[in-house]
Amino acid sequence: MAVVPTDSIAPSEDVSSTVDIPPVEDLLSAAVEAVGGVERPGQITMARAVQRAIDTGEHLAVQAGTGTGKSLAYLIPSIRHAMTAGNAVVVSTATIALQRQLVDRDLPRLARALAPKLPHEPTFAILKGRRNYLCRYKASAGWPDEEQDELFDPREVSATGRMVQRIQEWAGETETGDRDELVPGVNEQAWRQFSVSARECLGATRCPSGAECFAELARARAGESDVVVTNHALLAIDAMEDLPLLPEHEVVVVDEAHELVDRVTSVVSAELSETMVSMAVRRVGKLIEQHFADRLMEAGEDLKALLAAAPAGRLDELPQVLGLTLTLVRDSAWACITALGPRTADKDDPEAAGLRKAAFTALDEVHDTAQRMLDAFGHAEEIDRAEVVWLEAGTDRRPPVLRVAPLTVAGMLRDKLFGDRTVVLTSATLALGGAFDGLARQWGLGPGGGRENADGDGGAKEGAKGRAGWTGIDVGSPFDHPRSGILYIAKHLPQPGRDGLPEAYLEEITELIEAAGGRTLGLFSSMRAARAATDALRDRLSVPLLCQGDDSTMLLVKQFADDEPTCLFGTLSLWQGVDVPGPSLRLVIIDRIPFPRPDDPLSSARQRHITAKGGNGFMAVAATHAALLLAQGAGRLLRSQHDKGVVAVLDPRLATARYAGFLRDSLPPFWPTHDPAKVRSALRRLTAS
Incomplete structure (x- = not known):
């Protein structure tokens, strides 16, 4: 891979010939000064790189560690572009928490700080589905x-x-x-x-309340704004549907980009159940002749009986009885759609039009999903397969559900999202295994970005422009990871099994928590493991121990942060959603490498599909998934400049397995050790201090 010299990310030139707007470095300095902050080398490097991507039209992936100040680093070039180009920049996030941070804190402060240097005070809006x-x-x-x-x-x-x-x-x-x-x-x-x-919406022109519609008013505000904050799901729908939801834009910033593929997959997945069929029947029942609705209801009952008797799991071949049932559901739904007549009927009667629109929507979903599931089968070769179908078991509150999802969203993203706009993707976790290529393939981008680190004086080396027109840079972190944190891999422990936590794991957790004086976040691969550890350790430990599910996650995290000795155990949402700086968090324990479950229908199908095409399915799917979560989990430890502590991974495979190097290279550069005595001693010193 060719390397562009560090000084190639030079201070940006003014791209506007009509408006005198300061370069991005001056705007960043003004913003940082206004909010009482300090300029950070990684932040400056990132802001320049984002401006360069906007100027050249090249896509950009930026790994920016916690504390870099990446929001300012992408917002300032975005606002500058909105002022010069005259159209909005879209900022997409995965979580409501980050949306609120941007709209309630970052953007208002930034707008006030930049107003004296810009043609007008920057405007912003939030837009949801x-x-x-x-x-x-x-x-x-x-x-x-x-x-x-x-x-x-x-x-x-x-x-x-x-x-x-x-x-x-x-x-x-x-x-x-x-x-x-x-x-x-x-x-x-x-x-x-x-x-x-x-x-289901009638549309602003047909709806009696169209002139005062909240959704339309939100869209109008977004259309007049310089920055529009939205979420990954709406971004995907806007890119992939024929009707645009977002205002016209040339630049998209995808924050929390490590979650983009999962969020897009959710948007383009579908499900079918007897409940959905029954809803369609109720919505259409009084609008058509009864025998059409009865046919659909009978098909739904057949589907209910079949799904109740079938084993849960992935369907590699279409059972004949399921094929017949799906065909019956599809054809019955189509008969109801035909019986409803023209879609534009009752246009002068809003109430009737609303009922018809709701009926069409429910019927279309049933019909199209059944057809999509039928189309997912019948391929001669695995490499020709495009989607996977599986049956999800029912619960006390929900019947069994048949689901369908694409094996990859790379082509959709390449064509629909990256095709005609500049996209900046950023997160604290993008360079998995030391390179951006893993996630870039999932995004539909070709090889080329690689990973390069920020150098000592704050510059950055930049990957050469790849064939797909993208660059990846790592602007580093303001934290001194080797001096602030220890990565402890418990190499002496047995490999984790399927029968719960071994006694050796419970003893190790007990000794680590006692050395830390509590102050522990326990990240477990399953809720069952988190609950089992909580139940087993409450009698062994003298510190308070909370478990996810005892109360709302938000309240549990607050209680954990407010009371230093308290420990908190939990699963997936805690791996990515906890931000507790200060002495309340000194130890992060990870019970095992978070591979997807071997029987997970979607990940196992994706792994098999990549292998059939000649790739390494395990590394592309399971190891990449594990690396992402491990990096996110380890990232919970250092949240401020003064934080110190230990990330303890109990799974010895992180030291011994053939894929261990890839996983370790995805983690922050903590000081590594396998010695439990050294770790306990370090934790005791932190507790004493």
């Missing part, structure tokens, strides 16, 4: 819904019924209609009575 906004027409017209009769049963004022009443009161007060502003929140069953999906 239509389902997140109250539908004025549905709320005011009492739009019939399949569950309303149950909710307002006079014999029982249920919790959901009380939520519905609270939404009705809030509907008369809210200025945005944004569900997230309704505190405390409400469940999906209640909210569904007051919201519509994009497919």
Whole structure:
């Protein structure tokens, strides 16, 4: 790989010939000074790289460690571009927490700081999917819904019924209609009575409430803004659907980019169950002749009986009886669609049009999903397969569900997201195994970025432009990882098994927590393991021990942060969602390498598909998944300049397995050791200090 010299990321030139806007370095200095911060070498390097990507049209992947200040580093070039080009920059995040940070804290402060140096004070807006906004027409017209009769049963004022009443009161007060502003929140069953999906919406011109529609007003605000903050799901829908949801834009910044593939996969996946068929029947029942609805109901009952008797798991071949049932569901749904008549009927009667639109939406989903599942089979070779179908077992609260998902979203992203705009992807965790190529392949980008580290004086080496037109840089971290943290791999422990935590693991955890005086975040590969460890250790430890599920995760994290000796055990959301700087967190324990479950239908199918095409399926799927989560979990330790502590991985395979080097290269550069005595001694010194 060719390497471009460090000084190639030079101070950016003013790209505007009509507006005199300072270069990005001057704007960054003004912003940092205004908020009372300190310029960081990695932040400067990243801001220059983002500006260069915008100027050249080349895609950019930036790994920026915690504490780099990456939000400012991409927001300032984004605002500068919006001012010079005259259209918005879209910033996409994976989590509500980061959306709120950007809209409530970062962007308001930045706008005030930059206003004196720009043609106008930067403007910004948040835009969500239509389902997140109250539908004025549905709320005011009492739009019939399949569950309303149950909710307002006079014999029982249920919790959901009380939520519905609270939404009705809030509907008369809210200025945005944004569900997230309704505190405390409400469940999906209640909210569904007051919201519509994009497919169900009548459209602003046909809806009696179109002129005051909350979703349309949010879109209008976004269209007039310099920066539009959204989420990965809406970004994917906007890129892949024919009707654009986001304002016209040339530049997208994808923060938390390590989650992009999973979020896009969720958007383009589908499911089919008897519940969905029944909903379609209820929505269409009074609009067509009864025998059409009865046919669809019977097909749904056949599907229910079949799924209840079938074993859960991935379907590599289509069983004949399932094929016949899916065909029956598809054809019955199509008969109902045909019986409904023209889609534009009743255009002068909004209530009737709304009912028909809801019916078409439900029927289309049933029909199209059944057809998609049938199309997923019948390929002569594994490499020709495009999607995977699996049966998810039912629970006490939900019946079995048949699911379908693409084996890869790389082609969709390459064509729809990266095709006609400049994309900047950033996260603290992108260079897995020491290179960007793993995630780049999942994004649909060709080889070329590689990983290069920021040098000592704050410059950065930059990967050469690849055939797919992208560059990857690592701007480093302001933390001194080798001096601040220890990576302890418990090489002496047995390999983890399937029968829960071995006694040796429980003893090791006990000794580590005692040495740390509590102050421990335990990250487990499953909820069962987290609960088992909690139950086994509560009697052995003298410090408070919390487990995810005991209360809301937000309250548990707050309790953990507020009381230094407290320990918190949990699973996936804690691996990526905990930000606890200071002495309350000195030890992160990871029970095992977080590979996906061997029987996970989607990851196992993707692994097999890549192997059939001549690739290394294990490394591309399972090891990449594990590396990403390991890096995210280890990243919980150092959240501020003064933090110190230990990341303890109990799984000895991180030291001994053939793939161990790839996983370790994905982690922050902590000081490594296999010696438990040294680790316990270091933790005791931290506790004493």
